[in-house]
Amino acid sequence: MKLSSVTVLLSCLSVASGFSTPFIAKTQSVSSSALNLFGGKKEGGDKGPGMMDQLGMLKKAQEVASKKMAMDKELAKVEHVGESANGSVKVTVKYVPPPPMQQPGYEATKVDIDDGYFNDESTTSGDLSTSVQEALKDGYAKATIATAENMQALTKELAEVMGDIQGGMGM
Incomplete structure (x- = not known):
C-alpha cells in the first residue's frame, strides 16, 4: 500500500514538473547596431552614416535601377548580325532583358x-549546319560584347554607390 501510494505520488510529481517552465539564466548582451539618426558618433570615432546619408544612397540606388531598366529596353531594340566564315549565312541575334537577379539572355530572331x-x-547538310553554327556563335559573341560595353558605365556607377555605402559606414 505504501509502495503504490509512493509510486502514484512520484508519478504525479514527475508529470507536474513536465509542465513547469524550465529555469533560464538571465543573460545580457550589448548591441552596437544603434542607428545614429544624424550620423554623429559620440565617443570620438569615425562618423557613421546618418539617416539622411542612407536616404541619399537609397535614392542613388533607385536611379541606377531605373537606368538599368532603360538600358535593357534600348539593348532589346538593337539587332546584332553574325556571319559564317564564308559569309553565306547570317543570323540576327537580339538581347532579351532578364528577370530581376538573373543573367541576360540572347535570342536568334532571323x-x-x-x-x-x-x-x-x-553544299552538304554538314556544311550548312556548320555555317549556321558559325553565324550563331558570331552573333551571340557580338551581342555579348555590345551588352558588356553598355553595362560598364552602369557597373561603374553602381560601384560608386556601393563605395559611398561602405565608406559612410567606416568599413
Whole structure:
C-alpha cells in the first residue's frame, strides 16, 4: 500500500514538473547596431552614416535601377548580325532583358541563307549546319560584347554607390 501510494505520488510529481517552465539564466548582451539618426558618433570615432546619408544612397540606388531598366529596353531594340566564315549565312541575334537577379539572355530572331549557297549541289547538310553554327556563335559573341560595353558605365556607377555605402559606414 505504501509502495503504490509512493509510486502514484512520484508519478504525479514527475508529470507536474513536465509542465513547469524550465529555469533560464538571465543573460545580457550589448548591441552596437544603434542607428545614429544624424550620423554623429559620440565617443570620438569615425562618423557613421546618418539617416539622411542612407536616404541619399537609397535614392542613388533607385536611379541606377531605373537606368538599368532603360538600358535593357534600348539593348532589346538593337539587332546584332553574325556571319559564317564564308559569309553565306547570317543570323540576327537580339538581347532579351532578364528577370530581376538573373543573367541576360540572347535570342536568334532571323536566319538568312544565301540562295546560291543553299541551292549549290556541292553544299552538304554538314556544311550548312556548320555555317549556321558559325553565324550563331558570331552573333551571340557580338551581342555579348555590345551588352558588356553598355553595362560598364552602369557597373561603374553602381560601384560608386556601393563605395559611398561602405565608406559612410567606416568599413
